[in-house]
Each structure stands twice: as C-alpha cells, then as structure tokens.
Amino acid sequence: MRKIKLREIAHARSGDKGDSSNVGLIANDEKAFNLIKKLVTPERVKQHFGGIVKGDVIRYELPNLHCLNFILHDSLGGGGSESLRNDAQGKTHGQAMLLMELEIPEGIE
Amino acid sequence: MKQPLLIGNGQGFWGDSIDAPINLMTDGPIDYVTLDYLAEVTMSIMQRQKQKNPSRGYAPDFVQLIKDTLPILMEKNIKVIASAGGVNPQACREALFTVAKELGFSGVKIGIVEGDDILTRLPDLLDAGVELRHMDNELPLSSFKEKVLSANVYLGAIPIAEALAQDAQIIVTGRATDPGLVLAAMIHEFGWAADDWDRLAAGTIAGHILECGAQATGGNFSRWQEVPDFANIGYPIVEAFADGTFIVTKHSGTGGMVTKDTVAEQIVYEMGDPQNYISPDVCVDFTTIQLEEVGKDRVKVSGIKGMPSTPFYKVSLSYNNGYKASGTLTISGPDAHAKAEKCAEIIWQRLKNAKCSFAETNTEFLGLNSCHGDILPFPEQVNEIVLRVSVKDQDAANVTRFGKEIAPLITNGPPGVTGFAGGRPKPQEIVAYWPALIKKELIKTSVTVEGV
Numbered sequence: 001m002r003k004i005k006l007r008e009i010a011h012a013r014s015g016d017k018g019d020s021s022n023v024g025l026i027a028n029d030e031k032a033f034n035l036i037k038k039l040v041t042p043e044r045v046k047q048h049f050g051g052i053v054k055g056d057v058i059r060y061e062l063p064n065l066h067c068l069n070f071i072l073h074d075s076l077g078g079g080g081s082e083s084l085r086n087d088a089q090g091k092t093h094g095q096a097m098l099l100m101e102l103e104i105p106e107g108i109e
Numbered sequence: 110m111k112q113p114l115l116i117g118n119g120q121g122f123w124g125d126s127i128d129a130p131i132n133l134m135t136d137g138p139i140d141y142v143t144l145d146y147l148a149e150v151t152m153s154i155m156q157r158q159k160q161k162n163p164s165r166g167y168a169p170d171f172v173q174l175i176k177d178t179l180p181i182l183m184e185k186n187i188k189v190i191a192s193a194g195g196v197n198p199q200a201c202r203e204a205l206f207t208v209a210k211e212l213g214f215s216g217v218k219i220g221i222v223e224g225d226d227i228l229t230r231l232p233d234l235l236d237a238g239v240e241l242r243h244m245d246n247e248l249p250l251s252s253f254k255e256k257v258l259s260a261n262v263y264l265g266a267i268p269i270a271e272a273l274a275q276d277a278q279i280i281v282t283g284r285a286t287d288p289g290l291v292l293a294a295m296i297h298e299f300g301w302a303a304d305d306w307d308r309l310a311a312g313t314i315a316g317h318i319l320e321c322g323a324q325a326t327g328g329n330f331s332r333w334q335e336v337p338d339f340a341n342i343g344y345p346i347v348e349a350f351a352d353g354t355f356i357v358t359k360h361s362g363t364g365g366m367v368t369k370d371t372v373a374e375q376i377v378y379e380m381g382d383p384q385n386y387i388s389p390d391v392c393v394d395f396t397t398i399q400l401e402e403v404g405k406d407r408v409k410v411s412g413i414k415g416m417p418s419t420p421f422y423k424v425s426l427s428y429n430n431g432y433k434a435s436g437t438l439t440i441s442g443p444d445a446h447a448k449a450e451k452c453a454e455i456i457w458q459r460l461k462n463a464k465c466s467f468a469e470t471n472t473e474f475l476g477l478n479s480c481h482g483d484i485l486p487f488p489e490q491v492n493e494i495v496l497r498v499s500v501k502d503q504d505a506a507n508v509t510r511f512g513k514e515i516a517p518l519i520t521n522g523p524p525g526v527t528g529f530a531g532g533r534p535k536p537q538e539i540v541a542y543w544p545a546l547i548k549k550e551l552i553k554t555s556v557t558v559e560g561v
Contacts, residue, residue: 011331011370013324015379018245018542024377026370052482062383062396065373069380077471081150081540084433084471084499086479096481098331 007098014094019079021090023070023097033066039102045070048100113348114298120144121322129344134181137360143290144191153258153427153540155195166197172204179212190290194281196226201281206561220277222268224554225284228260241545256428263423265389268554269293275558286388288316299351309391310415311353318375319345325375327365338364354411367406392416421546430541432508433501436515439528441493448523449496455522456514465510467500508536
C-alpha cells in the first residue's frame, strides 16, 4: 500500500447549480482514469468533503475526457445570493477535491 | 460561405475584463465577438432601474465598449452579439444609435431580440394555470408571486440567427443562453437547419467552451504553474467549420494557453448529467466530444452528437428573500485562531443580549476553513486570520443591528484586532433564484433590425 495525492494524477474544475456544486475531475491519462474510477467513489467524495456536503454525491463518467463528474448536493449553504459562505458558488470545490489522498493497493501502478 | 469562421468571446460575465473584447478585435483576425453580460441578480437590478427610469435596465458597459470600438468594427466588418439588453434591449439600442451618431457613422444596423421578459405577463400566465413550479423543490410560484423581481426565459440561437439574416452588425438580446450567442453565428453563416441536431450540438459546445472567457485559455486551470503570461491572457476563439468541427485557439502573441486539459476543464464547468445537457436549441451528449491537439494553442473538437430539443424553455425568476450582511475583522499575533474564536463568541453573545435573532448565521475563519472546511487539519499557529461573520433575516432591522457589532471588537475585545475598514456592513437584499419551465408555444420572440 502506498499513498499518492489526487492532484498528482488529475486536475479539476468546479462550478455551481443552485445549492449544488459540480466537480469535474479529469485524470491525466487512461491509467490514472482507471485508478480514479476505482478509488474516487461517491462515498469517498462525500466523506472527503465532510461537513461541506450535506446531501448526496452523484457520479457520472465521461471516458472520452478521462473525466468523472461529481454533483455535490446541498453543498453551498443555500447557493448563489442566499448563501452566507465566503465561497457561495463552490468555485473552490475542485481544488478541495485535489487535496484527497489515495491509497493505492499492492500490485497496481 | 466563409470557412473557417472566427468567433471569439470577450466577456464571460458582467464585470469581466474590459480590455478583453477590444484585444479580441485588434490582436488578430476575428469575424464575430460574443459578449455575456447577464446573471440572475443582474436581471433583478435591471428591472429596478427600469422601474425608476424607463430608459435604463440594460448593461451600460456595453454601450461604452461600442463607443470605444465602433470604428474598428466598421473597418473590419466584425459582428457583435451581446446579451447586454437586460430587461430593456430597445433602450440599449437607442443608446447605441446615439453613440453611432456622435461618432459620425451612418448605416450601422442593430438588431434586438425580445420576448424573453415575461414579468408583466406573469399574472395572466398564473391565472391561465401555468404554475411555473420550482425545478428543484417543485413548489408552485403562486405563493411567491408578490415577491418576484424579474422573470426571463432563456432564449436560444434561432432568433439571433434571424437578426443576422436581416443583416444586423450588432445584436443585443435580453436573456439568452450563453452558448446560443455563438451557435447563432454558425447557424447563420453555415445555413444549419433547426433540426440538424449534431451540428447544433457542436455549435452549442463551441459556445459552452467560449462562454466563460479565459477559463478556456488557462484561466482557473489546476496546473496554473504551467500557464504563461496570465497578465496578457488571450480570450478564446473558435475556428468553426460547416461540418460542425471546430478548433479552439487564441490570438498569437497573447498569454495563457490552449491545451486538451484547459479545454476539458472548461467543458466540465457547471456540468450536470453529461449525456443530457439541455439548451433551448438542442440536447447534447458530452460523452461524444473528442479533443485533439493539432498545434500549439490549437485543440480540435469533433464527434459531437445531439438530440432533439425539449418542448420547454427554462425560465429564470428572481424574488426577494430577505436581507444579509457580512463583516470581517483581522486578528493577528500569538493564538490568532483562539482570539478569533473568542471575537466571534463575543459578537454572537452581544447580539443575543440585545435580543437580536436571525434566520441564519455563519462564522468562518478565512485562512483556515472558509473554502475547504476541515478537509485538512488546522496548523497549530497562524500569523494572522480573518474572522468573517454573516447573518440573514427577513427583517432588515436585525441585519442592520448586526452591522453595528463588528467595529467595537477592535477596542473592547482581545488584542491584535484590525482590518475594519469601509464602514459598518449594510444589509444587502437577497435576490433568490427560482428556475422553472414553460412551454415554448407560450413564448413569442420578436426580432427587429434597424439602422441609423
């Protein structure tokens, strides 16, 4: 078992839709895409974001872009003009995602 | 037919770089410049302005831009499509005509697209049984109708393309989708049919890649260290072909970069279900997009598949939902975090003593947790920290009272507190967003092109 930081193998951008944010997580290559598909599950993302995400995390796959798109429901304190948060639009959620550490099982490069 | 057609976007939102559109027009060849000026909050502000003064309610920045660039536009025959009309495209056109006359230009044809603003039609629509239920919580609008500030349908590319067909050089729209501004140019120039779903999808993706300006050319890119010359970042351009393929690029000599990775990041920006991206013109499957680097700062986009559009337009309504305010204090020195916690505790206690309560409060520590919560452990000591406290309530008086409780901490709380500037925080109106759907047949768009 070894640990790597998600930002070593992927990049990301986030935006808002109402009170949800989305994080598009893009793997640097196909090998990295297979790895994040296995390890960056909706459950793992929900746990990573802790108190920030109050609702469900939904995951979509875009193999053509080596991308996983996550919808973080109820993650913006009301969203837009209603939110009292400094980051009311989830602009920084992509960078937050990249803080994740992955544990790579033995036998996988 | 001109191929490739060069379309650039010089304004991702109202408040984006004022130099970017001018640079797009002057730093290299360009056929069309699109500009996006509207957001939900903007529409409500513009309705208020129009109610006070019938000749306002649009984006005056756009009029200034045309004042600065009309000679270039006329000389190079560049067309401009801008969602600058807000809730008063006619007044915007009048202001543009005035500018053209002042500059001594005749024969400038300006088109406007209207029909998106349904604020005055709302009572009739509700009476006729159009419920305009909230797309997320499914509540009907009727119980909120007294509070509505603005109501606009997101129009698509077709009426804009009609204005181009009538030979408009500048087109001002009210509420229109951002990708529609770009797609309209392609529909007009390439003669695409309104049910040519794959090509409409391709033009929509081109518009989506352009719509946030420099976010496609290195702005906001994760590996920011790789991005050259942010200060002179070039705004994105597509070189579009009639078959629906296009190349994303920027003017040579500008900063920033266009790679598969910068384009891919913009493609996934604000994305929902990638296989069903819904616009008024077409539904798009993002999993069909193919990216290929075909040169320095050149990414070819192809393979895009579309599906028939839905029978609905999306309506963006805004309504008043109370007031909010935020105040900040900077706390420095030993135990900065602990002192900031103490400051927050004191503020909330004093407001409680004053019998002042709120619908919601929030306490954040900028430098520690305002963006990423407790994803990473806090450092034991920080040199300084910014306390940000916020409240919201239906009663503006409560929010005003809150604003008076920040500055006193500089002298009557823990030491090392500073950074209170700009006066007491004032209540800001909360303009809440109400997305709904409306049948397309209920909306009549109108296109008029006039010249001076």
